[in-house]
Amino acid sequence: MDFKVLGCSGSRFPQAKLTSFLIDEVLALDAGAIVSSLSFKEQMKIKAILLSHSHFDHIKDIFFLADNLIGRNPYPIKIYSISEVIQALKSHAFNNIMWPDFTKIPDTHNPTVSLEVIPEGKKVRIEGFTVEAVRVNHPAPAVGYIISRDRKTIVYSGDTGPTEEIWERVRGVKNLKGLIIETSFPNKHEKLAYLGGHMTPLALKSELDKLWYVDCPVYLYHLKPQYRNDILKDIKRLRNRNIKILKQGRTYRF
Ligand SMILES: [Zn+2]
Ligand SMILES: [Zn+2]
Structure with missing residues (x-):
């Protein structure tokens, strides 16, 4: 799998784009930086x-992507998530108030995007990948994803x-090539991290301890760029050679 980092920042600054990854050119994972990172041709290749x-x-960026592709993409781009997220998009975003309802235009039979509910804890096939959504702990309903292709x-x-729950699943995964985990705040802002449903390096260590034999x-x-130096210092203290920081713009091969 070619895993391209379109953005991986926890806050938006001129050089720091928001969370978004692209796998094998067709499957995007979150949409914080699709149109700000990809050419129109690359945007056209995204299927889900x-x-x-x-x-x-x-x-x-799902909103700006839909706006760019209207009338140009032959099939709707499928946007998948758990039911609460899909419902939120219908009620609060594609509602003709915050943004046009691109699930109905240019026409209801072949719209620009389609919103698809993915079941939790069940493997499903999406564009040649096996995908499983597993509930995680965040103030809004949220899932992580276990994604496989070609036995990776x-x-x-x-x-x-x-x-x-997600670590329980990970313990049973064969051919695990990489864990992509959030870490938003330094240890000294543990309280902020806790309130926002985020991780500090110290919390990350406890999470990784739950995966004792995963290597x-x-x-x-x-x-968060405004805390980056402190976070990096805290990470160094963990003395875990497996831990790396994702780099915006880089493609990782798994
Ligand atoms: Zn976020
Ligand atoms: Zn969030």
């Missing part, structure tokens, strides 16, 4: 988008504070 939750930093599996935590690279994302 998996959303971890409805927070704005993870969904914002990666796990994306989505935004989450300390959680259980694969751990890529961190969602670092």
Whole structure:
């Protein structure tokens, strides 16, 4: 799997784009930086988008992508998530008030995007990938994703504070090639992290301890740039050689 980092920042600054990844050119994982990172031709290749939750930093580019592709894409782009997220998009976003309802235009039979509910805890096939959504711990309903192709599996935590279910699943995963986990705040802002349903390096360590025999690279994302130096210092103190920081713009091969 070619895993391209379109954005991996926990806050938006001129050089720091929001969370969004592109796998094998066709499957996007969250949508914080699709149109700000991809050419029109690359945007046209996307077939499906998996959303971890409805927070704005993870969904914002679905709106501009729909606006770019209207009348140009032969089939709707399928936007997948759990039912609460899909419902939130219908009620609060594609409602002709906040944004046009691109699920009905140019026409209801062949709209620009379609909203699709993905069941939780069940493997489903999406565009040649096997995908499983697993609930995580965040103030808004949120899931992480276990994604496999060609007997290689990666796990994306989505935004989450300390959680259980997804690690239970990960313990049973064969051919695990990478864990992509959020870490948003430094240890000294543990309280802020807790309130926002996010992780600090210390919380990350406890989470990784739940995976005692899992030995694969751990890529961190969602670092808040305004706390980056403190977070990096805290991570160094963990002395875990598997931990790396995802780099915006880079493609990782799993
Ligand atoms: Zn969030
Ligand atoms: Zn976020």
